[in-house]
Amino acid sequence: MSDISGQVLSVSAKKGTKREYETILILRPSSNKTNILDLIHKMQAVFDKFGARIIKIENWGNRTLAYSIKRSATGIYLYWRYIGGSDIVHEFERNLRITDAVLRFYTVKVDEDVDATARPSEITEDLLQTISEPPPEPEPEPEPVRDEPHSVFSNDDEEGLEEGVP
């Protein structure tokens, strides 16, 4: 592994235990089913090469972003959960960075020292078909925040002014 990527193996990989990670990707809203399937299959090969395992992938559908990313106002959210060493995170993120369809990604470590055999993978080919087909319409996005009746926490500018004055 290390000779392919130039990566040093993670400490957890040396110890023989794995970590559990989750990554959220935001894809361009123009991505269609074949794009997403291609991406998943490509990444599956990467995971296999590094001895990591995808536990699950969820499609949260095309959501409105709170602010536009790369001039895109909406994005398709994909939630990945997988087990592996830190080397897989590095390689996975490197692959995401060179994928045009990915607007943004964010990885969080969920758990350490997990027993990789105890967590079965839910990924099947049928499931991938449904995942790559985004849900038609998620939940209606909440209307602009300003219109919400914010009961107690209102007018924070006033609050800030108060704090600033000695």
Place this chain on the structure above:
Amino acid sequence: MSDDKPNRSSSRRSSSLLANDKTLVIDYKNPQLLKAFLTDRGKVVPARISGVSARQQRQITKAVKRARMLALIPYTVQ
């Protein structure tokens, strides 16, 4: 000074949403929950006002920053 703002601290401090539901986990993937701890300008509400514990406040700020990164909640609201 106190004449200008009578009863401010007592009226602002609200019983925590989190205190009512012990099973509630502060998670960056749950923007609906996090919005309860933001002002209408998108700032994080101080713990002395929202009434959450110091530990919960740390979890909230961390989750808010992660959720902002993923465009689930805004950095600023104009």
